[in-house]
Amino acid sequence: MTDRLTYENISPQVRKLAMVGLALGMLVACMDGTIVGTCANVISKDLGGEELYSWMITTYLLCESAMVPIAGKMSDRYGRKPLFLIGLILFAAGSIFAGLSNSMLMFIICRGVQGLGGGILMPVAMASVADFYSPEDRGKVQGALGAVFGVGSGIGPLVGGALCEYINWHWVFFINIPIILVCILFTVKKFPERKADTSKKIDYAGITVLTLIILDVLLYFQWISGEMEFISARSIGMIIIGIILSILFVSIERRVEGPVLAPKLIHSPTFVKASTYMFIMGLAMIGTLTFIAMYMQQMFDIGTMECGFYLLPMVVGMMITSMGSGMLVNKTGYRGWIVAGSTLIMAALLLMYTMGSDPNKMLLFVYLFIFGLGLGCVNSTVMISVQNHTSIENMGMTTSAVSLMRNVGSTVGTACYSLIIASQMNSKFADSTYSFVNDIFNFNGTGLIALRYVPGFDIPGQATLAETIVEIFGTSVCAAFLFGGLIYIVALVISFTMDKKYTVSEDENRH
Structure with missing residues (x-):
């Protein structure tokens, strides 16, 4: 590659300013992944598309996930700066038109454009750390980006709730524009460039098939948590399509000169463990x-804004350990942080399971703080481990592949939680004294919450209908937390196999 950009030939001042732009871009992308959560009801009612409610969030995640591996590979080929600027422009355009939307269909399309932009911003920002900093310094910078990831994801609901409550929902998206303008200023003026590597052909076939695989997987889990049955022609068809596309993708990647996801990645134990x-x-x-x-x-x-404030203990916890792990990982090694983080996450989820339908507010804050501490321990540390075992030429591809696995996990997690909560609520309500009410309204899953506000069905001497719904919902959500805690036992086992020492690949040592 000509004019290779490495941490050895970048001015420290330029590097710092460029990282400010990257961090702000990552912040806005993370924030918009969760910002709709607390104001989705208001938006759907205003635009008249309640039946498309879930797609406001799902479309963003689908487009973001599909773009992540493409952006990583393209940034390896053409450099980080042009890809990052494209991501900013897409995100800005999506934000402007989302705020101007006058129909739910237009809004969902704009959320998709935002997702495409976000799918570029996040992997390019993380891959740039390896360009700008030596392995010894990457820890503290990735730790800072990990804190940005936590802050962005955590304050999204708070910002969305506040803007929706005190101004209007349109400003939930317009607020992105000044931040993006600052990002463009920093990245245009201060972002180092390198010449494009055009020696290898672009893997268009691989990009296309990989995108179809991602869409098939994410849509499957989205639909299986809603209207699609496990055993149905549609479900089986999507599984078969996914298998065929996966076989085709492996075949393509083995033959092409510059694969979008190189098959050799699965031969790296660090990559496999980190991705899982x-x-x-x-x-x-x-x-x-x-x-x-x-x-x-x-x-x-409570209302949307107050709910956002209640999530702040988690954000604070994530910030503390993200910065701490980043600053100390080169001295302590990877394993200790990942084991500690896995233990904290698992403990927090199991403790949240015990809250049931009558939670203590202060205990919930403590559990969220513990959860945040655990996330901060592992998020940056796992990524640093992968980057320190990856060549500069494949940094974008490898970083984006690991990020993609996190995105896919997010979709699968949301679907699994939805399935557990829906099945628990359906069975518990069917066994309750108020089961006859649903013969009239025919709600299911979380839709049963609507019965909380239906008057005239309370039975004397029994808990009210509203109290019954709240109790059923509370215990059902806690059952999902139990699932999360139990599945994290697998992550805890993996954490004990991660590198104990702060190691760097031979390829890195040659730079």
């Missing part, structure tokens, strides 16, 4: 974040 771990982490993190807000709103009868 990030899949489980994404499953537990987003699954929990998706439903903990709804849980708090129902259990404590």
Whole structure:
């Protein structure tokens, strides 16, 4: 590659300014992944598309996940700067038109454009750390980006709730524009460039098939948590399509000169363990974040903005350990942080399981803080481990592949939590004294919450219909937390196999 960009030939001042732009871009992408959560009801009612409610969030995640591996490979080929600027432009365009939307269909399309932009911003920002910093310094920078990831994801609901409550929902998206303008200023003026590597052909076939695989997998888990039956022609058809596409993808990647995801990655134990771990982490993190807000709103009868404030203990915990692990990982090694983080995450989820339908507010704050501490320990550390075992030429591809696994885990986690909560609510309500009410309304899953506000069915001497619904919902959500805690046992086992010492690949040592 000509004019290779490495940490050895970048001015420290330029590097710092470029990282500010990258961090802000990552912040806005993370924030918009969760910002709709607390104001989705308001948006869907205003635009008149309640039946498309879930697609406001799902479309963003689908497009983001599909773009992640493409962006990583393209940034290896053409450099980080042009890809990052494209991501900023896409995100800005999606934000502007999402705020101007006058129909649910237009809004969902704009969320998809935002997702495409976000799918570029996040992997390019993380891969750039390896370009800008030596292996010895990557820890603290990835730790800072890990804190940005936590802050962005955590304050999204708070920012969305505040803007929706005090101004209007349109500003949930317009607020992105000044941040993006600052990002463009920093990345245009101060982002180092390198010449494009055009020596290898672009793997268009691989990109296309991989995108179809991602869409098939994510849509399957989205639909299986809703209207699609496990045993149905549609479900079986999607599984068969996924298998055929996967076989075709492996065949393509083995033949092409510059694969979008090189098959040799599976021969790296560090990559395989990190990818598996990030899949489980994404499953537990987003699954929990998706439903903990709804849980708090129902259990404590609070509004969107207050719900956002209740999530701050988790954000604080994540910031503390993200920065701490980043600063110390080169001295302590990887394993200690990942084992500690896995233990904390598992413990927090199992403790949240015990809350049931009558949670103690202070205990919930403590559990969220522990959960945040655990996430901060592992998020950056796992990524640093992968990058320190990856060549500069494949940094974008490898970083994006691990990020993709976290995104897929997020979708699977949301679907699994949804399935558990829906099945628990359906069975518990069917066994309750108020089961006859649903013969009239025919709700199911979390839709049963609507019965909380239906008057005239209370039975004297029994808990009210509203109290019954709240109790059923609370215990059902906690059952999903139990699932998250138990599945994290696998992540804990993997954490004991991670490198104990802070090791760097031979390829890195040659740079």
